[in-house]
Amino acid sequence: MDAPIDLRPIFRSEWPSYGPAWDRGVELGIDVGELERNLKLTPEQRILQHQRLLRLAEMMRGAVANARVR
């Protein structure tokens, strides 16, 4: 099986360092690309995006539960 993809080298090379907290977050594996996309949204758009993800997660849980019953 393949090892998990570690994107940290890409985050380090493709984005500048904004300081020690930024570097620490990259080391923790925080997805910098996702973070940048989120920052381009308004707070309202971020909340709505989160709600859509919650609905999708709920739908997926239901689909998996149904598949297990069958």
Place this chain on the structure above:
Amino acid sequence: MQESDELLRRLLRNGVEFVIVGGLAAIAHGAQRMTQDLDITAAFTSENMARLLAALRDVHPRNATRPDLGELKASPEELARYRNLYLLTDIGRLDVLGELPPIGGYAEALVHALKVEIFGSACAVLGLEDLIRIKRSLARPKDQEVAAELEMIRERLRG
């Protein structure tokens, strides 16, 4: 399922005085970690509790820690004496906090809150510095992770 957007619409429509805190505040600031509930800090006054009850009346609020007690029957005056309210409704969980350590409570949260436009209304979201302070004060690894991301966002916004 959790419908935090609908809970927020109801609170705003009914003029409840509150500040969004917790995981959804972190999301509003740009963090990625999903959260299953809605946490707010609110003014624990009879008037505000009456607005809260009006906002939730038809979604059957009950005590989240004692759902066996059935629908919340306390009056606004009684609710105003609570320190925190942990509510379960037909459209999800809503934690209403009167205490917000180490910040204080609603009044203190409001001082540095970010005023944002949500669903056509002005809404207060806990300020980034206060949110980081709270997350850093909590021992849970997931809070530390969110704090690290919020600190990244703070640095990124400073450029």
